[in-house]
Amino acid sequence: MKFKVNSYHFKLLRDFERLSAFKEAIDDYAKSGMGKSPVGSRVAFDLGCGSGVLSYFACPHMDRIIAIELNNSSYQLAKENLKEFDKIQVFNDDILSFDFSKLNEKADLIICEMLDTALIDEEEVPVLNHAKKYLKDDGKIIPEGIINSAEAVFMNNHFIQYEDDEYSPVYIVLGGSIIYSEFNFLDDIDCNFSAMIDLKIYDENELMEMGFEEEISNERFEKFDFKDNFNIKENKLKINGIKITSFTKLNEKIICGPTPMMNPSMLVPIEEIDVNCGDTVRIKLEYVMGGGVETIKTEILDIIHN
Ligand SMILES: C[S@@+](CC[C@H](N)C(=O)[O-])C[C@H]1O[C@@H](n2cnc3c(N)ncnc32)[C@H](O)[C@@H]1O
Known part of the structure; x- marks a missing residue:
C-alpha cells in the first residue's frame, strides 16, 4: 500500500x-x-x-x-x-x-x-473526554494511557526544548527518574494538571558511578562552560531544568518510550538553584493538557538536605 x-x-x-x-x-x-x-x-x-x-x-x-x-x-x-x-x-x-x-x-x-510529551501540546485528553461518551461500555482505547516521569537537569538554554529527531539539546541529568503521573484514557481526566514532585539529586556515589567528571568534560559541553557551574570537590551542583519523558501504554503489554516522532523528551527550565549531592528538590509542576507548552508553570517549593 x-x-x-x-x-x-x-x-x-x-x-x-x-x-x-x-x-x-x-x-x-x-x-x-x-x-x-x-x-x-x-x-x-x-x-x-x-x-x-x-x-x-x-x-x-x-x-x-x-x-x-x-x-x-x-x-x-x-x-x-x-x-x-x-x-x-x-x-x-x-x-x-x-x-x-x-x-x-x-x-x-x-x-x-494525538500524543505529545505529557499530553500538553496536543489535544489527546480533551478529544478523548468528548469522544469516549460514544464508546461502548466494554470499548477499548488505543493507546490505553500514559506514564510521565521527570528528572533534574542542568541545561544549556533557558527555554523549552524537545529532544526530537532534528534537535539535540545539551544537558546533563543530575538526579533519578521519578514517575509523577499516570493516566488511563478510559477515566475522565481533568485537563488542568498540577503535581508536587520530589526530585532526588544524585549522591556522590551515584555521580561517580555515572562518571560525572568525564561526562562534563565531554566536548558537547565545551561551548556552554558546564564545568564552571559545578564544584565537584565540595559536591556543589546546580540545576536549572527538568526533563519530562512520557511512556505510551499502547495496551497491557506494550509500553513505548519516546520514538523520533512520538513524545520526544522535553526539557523545561526552572529557576536556577544551587544544590548539594543527595538533596531532594520539591517542585510544583502545572500545565493544561491540550493547552500548549505556554501553560507550563514551575515553582521550587523546598530544598531538603539529606
Ligand atoms: C500526531 S498526528 C497522527 C496522525 C495519524 N493518526 C498517524 O498516526 O499517523 C495527529 C493528527 O490529529 C489531527 N488533529 C489535531 N487536533 C484535532 C482535532 N481537534 N480534530 C481533528 N483532528 C485533529 C492533526 O491535524 C494530525 O493530523
Missing part, C-alpha cells in the same frame, strides 16, 4: 517504531476477541486520522471505521489513501465539536494518536 502524504505525515510514517507499536496494539485488540459486539457491527473511531494509516491497520478487523481529521489537506490525503475501503468514512472536522450522536452508533474501539 502506498500512502500520499505531506511532509509532516511523511515523518510520522517513517517512524517505524511508532507505527509498529500501533500496528501491534491494533492486532492484539483483534486477537483479544474485540468485545461483545457481533461480527458485522464492530465500529472503530480513528481520531486525528492524518494520512489514514491507523484506519488502514484497523480495517481488516472492523466492520466500519469513522476517521476524523481537522486539517483539510491531511483530510484530502486520507480520503484519497483510503478510497478503496468502503467501510471507512473520512470526515473533515474538529473532533472537539463533532456531533458523534449523528452516527447513531457507538465505537467498540477508539484509536487516537
Whole structure:
C-alpha cells in the first residue's frame, strides 16, 4: 500500500517504531476477541486520522471505521489513501465539536494518536473526554494511557526544548527518574494538571558511578562552560531544568518510550538553584493538557538536605 502524504505525515510514517507499536496494539485488540459486539457491527473511531494509516491497520478487523481529521489537506490525503475501503468514512472536522450522536452508533474501539510529551501540546485528553461518551461500555482505547516521569537537569538554554529527531539539546541529568503521573484514557481526566514532585539529586556515589567528571568534560559541553557551574570537590551542583519523558501504554503489554516522532523528551527550565549531592528538590509542576507548552508553570517549593 502506498500512502500520499505531506511532509509532516511523511515523518510520522517513517517512524517505524511508532507505527509498529500501533500496528501491534491494533492486532492484539483483534486477537483479544474485540468485545461483545457481533461480527458485522464492530465500529472503530480513528481520531486525528492524518494520512489514514491507523484506519488502514484497523480495517481488516472492523466492520466500519469513522476517521476524523481537522486539517483539510491531511483530510484530502486520507480520503484519497483510503478510497478503496468502503467501510471507512473520512470526515473533515474538529473532533472537539463533532456531533458523534449523528452516527447513531457507538465505537467498540477508539484509536487516537494525538500524543505529545505529557499530553500538553496536543489535544489527546480533551478529544478523548468528548469522544469516549460514544464508546461502548466494554470499548477499548488505543493507546490505553500514559506514564510521565521527570528528572533534574542542568541545561544549556533557558527555554523549552524537545529532544526530537532534528534537535539535540545539551544537558546533563543530575538526579533519578521519578514517575509523577499516570493516566488511563478510559477515566475522565481533568485537563488542568498540577503535581508536587520530589526530585532526588544524585549522591556522590551515584555521580561517580555515572562518571560525572568525564561526562562534563565531554566536548558537547565545551561551548556552554558546564564545568564552571559545578564544584565537584565540595559536591556543589546546580540545576536549572527538568526533563519530562512520557511512556505510551499502547495496551497491557506494550509500553513505548519516546520514538523520533512520538513524545520526544522535553526539557523545561526552572529557576536556577544551587544544590548539594543527595538533596531532594520539591517542585510544583502545572500545565493544561491540550493547552500548549505556554501553560507550563514551575515553582521550587523546598530544598531538603539529606
Ligand atoms: C500526531 S498526528 C497522527 C496522525 C495519524 N493518526 C498517524 O498516526 O499517523 C495527529 C493528527 O490529529 C489531527 N488533529 C489535531 N487536533 C484535532 C482535532 N481537534 N480534530 C481533528 N483532528 C485533529 C492533526 O491535524 C494530525 O493530523
